[in-house]
Amino acid sequence: MKTNGKPMIEVDGLVRKFGDRAVLNDISFNVHLGDTLVIMGGSGCGKSTLLRHMIGSMKPTSGTVKLFGEEITGMKEREIIRIRLRFGMLFQSGALLASLTVGENVALPLLQHTNKSDDEIQEIVEQKLQMVGLTGFEDLRPDEISGGMKKRVGLARALALDPELLFSDEPTSGLDPIMTAVIDELTLKLTRGKGMTAVVVSHDMTSAFRIATRMIMLGHGGIVAQGTPDEIRASSNPEVQQFIKGEPDGPIPLNLSQDEHEHHQHVKPRPFVRARHRFHHKTG
């Protein structure tokens, strides 16, 4: 295993259960300084849940998560704020505040956490928006721009405080191929160029192989495979091969059964889901 620096993220024996069912079952891995880790896996395999544990917004059933060498699982609200200032997070939908303009959204972390003057903040906002190719969009509101643009604004906001660590939840889904390449270039520039560490959840294999230095594939609540992009590409595991080539036939079941699917305990299975479940039992 390649280790080119101190560990930024250490996940050890992470277990998360919803009711009796373990969505994440004994997950352990490290992310080192400067690495770009891509987490892959089918829909509902627990990628987003894993990400939420890494940013401290969900508490594990057991196991520990360390960021920058400090354990965040048992941390108090006031301490975790210190850690949160050191990383940025891009949400799948962008999660922009609808009541603020694009510019105000990017400026928000700067206004809240720095003592910079309005002019300095304005300059940083323009620079970050330029990085994601959205110069001149400052005064629009989130409902006036497209989903892909929201995501890019979300990225600009995540980068506003120049974090050491960036988490992205599907940064390129919903973007056109050119914009995907631009975002990948940007990720590469920040990681390889400036030494930022990144954790990216992605379905997009082209993009994943372009940016990753390490990859993890999740499935059945555990890690199916991990390694460098080359190791993953050469993997003999048929599930990995099916996933990275995007083939319809293979060992990965086409439909998740009710108990494999990630759901919260309080959500009762809906009748039509049960009906579909039975249907696939008969035909499958």
Add this chain to the structure above:
Amino acid sequence: MKNYVRLNLSLLYWIFIAPFTGQFFKIAPIFRQMVFIGARAAPMVALTAFSVGVTLAMQAAHSLESLGAQMYIPDLVILTLLREMGPVLIAVIVIGRSGSAVAAELGTMKVSEEIEALEVMAINPVQFLVVPRFLAMMVMLPALTIFGNYIGILGGWAVCVFALDFNTAGYILEALQSADTWDLYSGMIKSVVFAWIVITIACNAGLNVEGGAEGVGQATTTSVVQALLAMLVMNAVLTGIFFFAA
């Protein structure tokens, strides 16, 4: 309920303790919320209060006529408005209009991951979202109540002067003679307590939404129903304390 208590405690922290540790709340968002929550509700409050003033005067005229006590119509209008109808009805309007809007807005923010995004950016959602709405409501509901009281008294005046044998001076003198400042204060205390109830219930409902657009709708309805019930029960309790316990 646990969430509601926790929200109240954290509100108290951000309003009374955090400012002394250097985290003073920002003023601009409070004014913005005062416009949303308060100023925009003024036309509805005015219409409601005017109708209530007119109705009270007509009802009083009908009942007091048989006793030959028509001169007490202004007393009845002003006392009922200051002590009961003003604070309660204006709180009802604000629950329906502003409380539901706050619950729906925060609920939508919750389901679209905006609240989580704030937390990840190390911005406390209570400090950032709830405190401005809370302070705005605490200022604006009593302010709207005073405004509504005036309009209601105007409604009573309209009936007395145009339909009955009062002149303006007589109406004002009679009204001022019967009401003392305690009547106003008791109404204001009620209105401050109602403001607390309405905004904390609305924010709590919004922040605890689960399950998408449907959840937002449910939370909004729940917040309106709960706020109405809590407000009316609290009104009975406060009336009991103010006018009977003492």
